[in-house]
Amino acid sequence: MSDAIYDLERGDGPLVISMPHCGTALAPGLAGRLTDEALTLRDTDWHIPRLYGFAGRYGATLLSARYSRYVVDLNRPSSGESLYPGQATTGLCPDILFDGTPLYRDGQAPGPEEVAERVERYWRPYHEALEAELARVKERHGFALLYDAHSIRSQVPRLFDGRLPDLNLGTARRTSADPALIAAVVASMERAAAAEGLTCVADGRFVGGHITRCYGRPADGVHALQMELSQDRYMDEEAPPFAYRPDRAERLQRVLAAVLDAFTGWRPAQG
Structure with missing residues (x-):
């Protein structure tokens, strides 16, 4: 394991939680x-490891990035192709923020060689670790459950109209996990969100990024879901220091627990 690139905490259950955008470290220079x-690292998935601090009760394996998505985006394909053709997004090594403002000072954006170097130094080790952990839990349990954990500001006009739902489940349009598993998770999310006065959607603006689409192979025993959360439901999203808000997070955590209950309570059909 490369401790400089990611943190890994192994659990003994079939659940692997990936947190590719929680890192805040920057490459040298x-x-x-x-x-x-x-x-300000505004587009970071702030506090995601803390928000999912309860995941240990599921025997979850936790893989979290240390480096910022501004170095390289671990939820984009290494080829750099767009996940949402025709829609506004950001790239493998982004040169703009989510709102479209420049990320780099004039003339300082990386060229192709630097992008390739970042892929080798930061992107590839994370994905090698993720592949290895999925293989490990699948060998032990006969299947693997991958939950890709994300968050974003509740309003980013360049990316979506109006306010984003509080919970945004992505299933690669119902292809990244067993249909019965997806149905169980969606139903649990909807019930729990309604009880807490929160909003939710499945396969809305965010249907799942590279990690969900690449590793979600239900025919091979790997079932993947992505969860994108509106940040104002658990933190101060508007300005630094982007503080965590336990008073807001508690309601959201109850819904997330219901989602993970349904996800980890599922078992493949026998025979």
């Missing part, structure tokens, strides 16, 4: 090339 706005 990168800070001096970024705009002042980019240096």
